[in-house]
Amino acid sequence: MADVDSLRRLLTPQGREALELAVARKPDETAFLAEFQFLSRRFPEDIARAAVEQAILRRKAAAKFTSAGRMFFTRVALEQSTSEAVARHRAKRFAGSSLILDLGCGIGGDSLALASMAPVIAVDHDHLRLVLLAANARALGLDASVTPLLADLNFPAWRIPEHTAAFFDPERRTQTRRLRKVASYRPSLETALALLPDLQGLAVKVGPAVNREEIANLDCEIEFVSLHGELKEATLWFADFCSGTTRATLLPGPHTLLPEDESPAGVSPPAAYLYEPDPAVLRAGLVRTLAHRIQAAQIDETIGYLTSDQLVETPFARRFRIIDVLPFGLKRLTRRLREMGVGRVTIKKRGSPVDVEDFARRMKLRGESEAIVILTRAQAEPIMIIVEEIARGRLA
Numbered sequence: 143m144a145d146v147d148s149l150r151r152l153l154t155p156q157g158r159e160a161l162e163l164a165v166a167r168k169p170d171e172t173a174f175l176a177e178f179q180f181l182s183r184r185f186p187e188d189i190a191r192a193a194v195e196q197a198i199l200r201r202k203a204a205a206k207f208t209s210a211g212r213m214f215f216t217r218v219a220l221e222q223s224t225s226e227a228v229a230r231h232r233a234k235r236f237a238g239s240s241l242i243l244d245l246g247c248g249i250g251g252d253s254l255a256l257a258s259m260a261p262v263i264a265v266d267h268d269h270l271r272l273v274l275l276a277a278n279a280r281a282l283g284l285d286a287s288v289t290p291l292l293a294d295l296n297f298p299a300w301r302i303p304e305h306t307a308a309f310f311d312p313e314r315r316t317q318t319r320r321l322r323k324v325a326s327y328r329p330s331l332e333t334a335l336a337l338l339p340d341l342q343g344l345a346v347k348v349g350p351a352v353n354r355e356e357i358a359n360l361d362c363e364i365e366f367v368s369l370h371g372e373l374k375e376a377t378l379w380f381a382d383f384c385s386g387t388t389r390a391t392l393l394p395g396p397h398t399l400l401p402e403d404e405s406p407a408g409v410s411p412p413a414a415y416l417y418e419p420d421p422a423v424l425r426a427g428l429v430r431t432l433a434h435r436i437q438a439a440q441i442d443e444t445i446g447y448l449t450s451d452q453l454v455e456t457p458f459a460r461r462f463r464i465i466d467v468l469p470f471g472l473k474r475l476t477r478r479l480r481e482m483g484v485g486r487v488t489i490k491k492r493g494s495p496v497d498v499e500d501f502a503r504r505m506k507l508r509g510e511s512e513a514i515v516i517l518t519r520a521q522a523e524p525i526m527i528i529v530e531e532i533a534r535g536r537l538a
Contacts, residue, residue, distance in 0.1 A: 148188070149273055152196060152214070156185065156186075157189050160190060163181065163184075164194050169197050169198055170198060174198065199217065199220055202220060206226060207226045209281070212281040213278045213281060214278060219249045222248060224347075224375070225369055225374060227369055227394060228369060228375055229255035231396055232252070232345065232377060233252070233255040233256045233258060234259075235383050236383075239260045239343070240305035241261055241306040242256045242260050242262045242307050243262075246266060247264035247266050247272075247290075248268075248275070249271050250275035250288065252309055253275060254279065256309065257284045260307075261288075263289050265293050267292070267295055272290040272292055273290075295312070296333055300337060302340040304342075305342050306342060307342045307343045308337060308343075312328055312330075313328040314327055322349065322353075324353075335380075342382050343383035345379055346362075346378040350373045352364075360378065360380075361384070362384055363378070363389065364379075364387075365389045365391055365426075366426045367422060368390075368391070368392050370393075371421070371460075386401070388427065388428070389401075390420065392457055399428050399435075403430065403431060407433035408440070411441065412520060412527055413450055414450070414463070415452070415464060416449050416464055416516070417432075417438055417456070417459040418461075419446050419459045423458050432456070437450060441519075442522065444519070447492065455534070461534075464527060465529060465530060466478060467525055468525065469524075470517070470523075470524035470526055472504060476505045478528065479505065479507055479513060480508075482513065483509035486507070486513075487513050488515070489502050490517070492516070492517075493518050494518060494524065514528070515527070515529075516529060
């Protein structure tokens with residue numbers, strides 16, 4: 143959907159009929175032309191095109207939104223939108239606010255979740271995204287709680303009522319690249335911080351790869367959030383929302399890890415079991431906290447893998463049974479895997495410069511079994527660890 147007129151045509155009775163038919167046919171990208179030609183026999187071309195595009199986007203959006211089948215998207219806005227699970231988790235910290243400003247709301251991934259806590263004024267400089275937000279709020283029965291506002295995000299002076307909180311989601315990419323540095327965000331972080339004295343609390347969305355040194359002087363908490371083991375977002379929490387320095391949150395759950403014992407965890411050669419901390423734990427710098435919690439040691443002071451002779455259930459790490467540990471070497475690994483009858487191998491690495499795809503291809507395995515191999519370092523030496531993953535809930 144490229145413009146406001148396309149959305150408006152889809153909201154007409156004829157447009158809704160076309161969209162309903164397009165969605166029922168479950169098209170994907172490869173079927174666009176065939177589906178467009180099919181719908182064009184019954185509907186005007188502009189409506190047919192918009193309906194097929196929206197049907198494709200709704201299929202993609204189902205991974206992010208439980209109500210995707212009733213919502214409206216653009217390709218870029220969908221890519222940039224917050225997953226519903228993450229937005230709902232974040233919204234809980236806004237409980238008790240009388241009014242919430244969603245600054246840089248996009249198509250409303252966060253606005254719709256925040257509306258369950260308090261009325262939301264959703265601000266963006268993009269007219270199309272606000273129209274999409276309004277349509278999505280109406281589709282989900284939240285239009286009375288979400289007020290779209292077209293405004294430049296370099297806000298003029300705001301008269302902010304008491305008990306107002308704000309969520310600030312600045313642009314973190316141009317048309318061609320991501321903006322890695324916080325100082326490059328548009329509008330700048332300073333723009334949002336200027337509102338802070340008048341706010342009950344402020345949350346700022348930043349890239350999960352944010353350089354911690356860039357925010358070291360800010361009086362805030364940083365929370366790293368992963369969803370199903372994939373690092374999704376980081377949020378800076380200010381004022382009443384700030385409850386510490388850092389945290390790692392895993393969804394679903396939520397499971398939250400806060401700094402506890404950050405003393406050295408000790409270093410040990412790989413033992414019976416290996417633990418791979420969730421990426422949110424790694425980015426939050428809480429590997430030592432996790433090590434003390436599960437009574438494990440690091441295999442190397444510079445590597446995030448933990449090891450122990452005891453198998454402990456934890457949501458904060460994947461668990462592996464160690465089958466063998468070998469000094470680094472392609473021939474050595476190939477010979478061992480062939481002895482094990484392995485024909486398919488998954489290679490993971492941390493702290494290794496190896497091209498894993500080339501490494502796996504050169505082994506030319508032909509067995510029937512599968513294996514996982516981790517290329518890493520232990521006490522500064524390159525090693526290879528053959529492992530078997532242990533599913534959550536299993537004790538051995």
